[in-house]
Amino acid sequence: MRRGRRAPRGRQHNGHVPADAAPATGLRERKKARTRTAIQHHALRLFTEQGYAATTVEQVAEAADVSPSTVFRYFPTKDDLVLTDELDPALIAAIRSQPAELAPVSAFRAALRQVFGAVDAGLLLDVKTRATLILSVPELRAAMLDQLAQSITWLTELIAERAGRPADDPAARALAGAMVGVWIAAATAWVAHPEDDLLGALDTALAYLERGLALDVS
Amino acid sequence: MRRGRRAPRGRQHNGHVPADAAPATGLRERKKARTRTAIQHHALRLFTEQGYAATTVEQVAEAADVSPSTVFRYFPTKDDLVLTDELDPALIAAIRSQPAELAPVSAFRAALRQVFGAVDAGLLLDVKTRATLILSVPELRAAMLDQLAQSITWLTELIAERAGRPADDPAARALAGAMVGVWIAAATAWVAHPEDDLLGALDTALAYLERGLALDVS
DNA sequence: CGGGTTCATGCTAGTCACTGTCATTTGGAA
DNA sequence: TTCCAAATGACAGTGACTAGCATGAACCCG
Known part of the structure; x- marks a missing residue:
């Protein structure tokens, strides 16, 4: 963690025990889930391959084929790409x-x-x-x-x-x-x-x- | 903590129990100590006055009457301005x-x-x-x-x-x-x-x- | 007291994480 | 199809932090 003015954040952690996620029927939901998974997947891969600091969010975005903005929309900080426990x-x-x-x-x-x-x-x-x-x-x-x-x-x-x-x-x-x-x-x-x-x-x-x-x- | 590629850092914490700091005879030493204290002092003051995130390192530097580079030379990260325990x-x-x-x-x-x-x-x-x-x-x-x-x-x-x-x-x-x-x-x-x-x-x-x-x- | 070396400092020019805004697209419901 | 809302992307910042170089003051030696 370095550069950054992250102050107004605070890990969310969905409050409490999540209700086991709704069936996610909509196409939208499924697509979102897929995007999310893809982003995190490529992030973890790149991080292990070339190191955390050496990997830029832009690279992650590119690998997952989305824009950097989107990455940040799913994971408020670069850290969160790793720190998600299910x-x-x-x-x-x-x-x-x-x-x-x-x-x-x-x-x-x-x-x-x-x-x-x-x-x-x-x-x-x-x-x-x-x-x-x-x-x-x-x-x-x-x-x-x-x-x-x-x-x-x-x-x-x-x-x-x-x-x-x-x-x-x-x-x-x-x-x-x-x-x-x-x-x-x-x-x-x-x-x-x-x-x-x-x-x-x-x-x-x-x-x-x-x-x-x-x-x-x- | 946000922006930043801090990776190559690692809190130093002078290894182990420091040998109670040498008398610091030289003028140089004394001046350094004074600069360091001044920086941290003003940092803490500003942080409590206007908030941590709302205070930029540049402001701290200005308050302590040094350049931003110097601040970073004494305290590798903004965090360190606070996280120093004696x-x-x-x-x-x-x-x-x-x-x-x-x-x-x-x-x-x-x-x-x-x-x-x-x-x-x-x-x-x-x-x-x-x-x-x-x-x-x-x-x-x-x-x-x-x-x-x-x-x-x-x-x-x-x-x-x-x-x-x-x-x-x-x-x-x-x-x-x-x-x-x-x-x-x-x-x-x-x-x-x-x-x-x-x-x-x-x-x-x-x-x-x-x-x-x-x-x-x- | 000179004269060279050392070292703290400042400056300049980046890099990159993150934010805010707005226009565009796209899935979903009527 | 038709309209709405949500997802996305492009763009333009802000600010932490880094690297390299020049300068001047402090120290060291003779």
Whole structure:
């Protein structure tokens, strides 16, 4: 992220859990979806091929055969071409569906395994590509904080919901923060050793959290 | 953060704990320090007065009576005009100086109170100004992730050091992540209620962590 | 106290992300 | 077909940031 006066923006993240997208019957809808996918697809390809900074939005536009204006209409910033996660909603639903007697962290772990276990190989590869890009490009890494903060808020609500506490309960928020923090820690460690299993490391880290983070237990 | 091809950057953060800056005897050195301070000072002032996005680097340069090039020479990006923390080193030293028998989280809490208790009112105000700016301006918030990741690494080392474990111990890293995560959670909550006591909230959140984050203990 | 070197600074001329506006096209409904 | 609204493109900025070069002040040596 550099040049830019992006101030009046704020990641949108469609408010909350999207209603699984309408059937998208209209031709218009389908065309839009196709355009959107095409743009992002070519963007990711170019970014991995020649680097994020080295790729201009104009090139992306050209590759997707649209005008630069259109690219910006679909993705408010260059960052957004990478920072779009479709798994969050699924994760949230998965957490909600865990049995109520599970402790928050356990529920999260279970949901994680469930969601990533069910995802098809192609999409998973896409997720990994995106993750690698995000974690290795400083600007993207930086741009992710807002999403993480968003995640903390979601998690707080979910935890509070399960525990029958007010939605902004400080204890729930602290726990949510810890979960996300553990996430970050695992992810940053992964950058240093990409050959490791990210999901596995995350799970292990959450296991520590589950046990209260007592160092001597390990 | 917007316009920009910042890629070849990477927050510097002088590697590790800086050696408390040499006496800076030379005239040149002193002049440089003065210029630097002046630039940052006027930047913070203008940012709070008229907003971050609404203030151009050119204005900052003009206010500090230097050329725009010079501003960029001192602060590689506009963000850096705000994102410079001098307290981190002090915090690290404070943690190191805590009695070895204290648990990591407790040591961190103690260090926090110690550092922020000793800081003079003027500087504290400065810190608060900066914190407010960072937390309320999306671009700055985003740019902070790298610093947070850096902090996790530091904390991991410190925790491992105290526990006599390898510097990259996963359990230590998970704990460090949780601590920083709790930090973020407290900070984001604070944005919504600026009248609250940030330090107090942080301390409370860390207290939860200390107790293993059991929701029912509260 | 000269004389050369070093280094901070300014200037000029880009590059590129992003924004706003307006005219044109195109899908969709009557 | 006929009209409306949304999607797109072309165009003209703004402003962050970079690279290269010239200058003058500060430092170093003798």
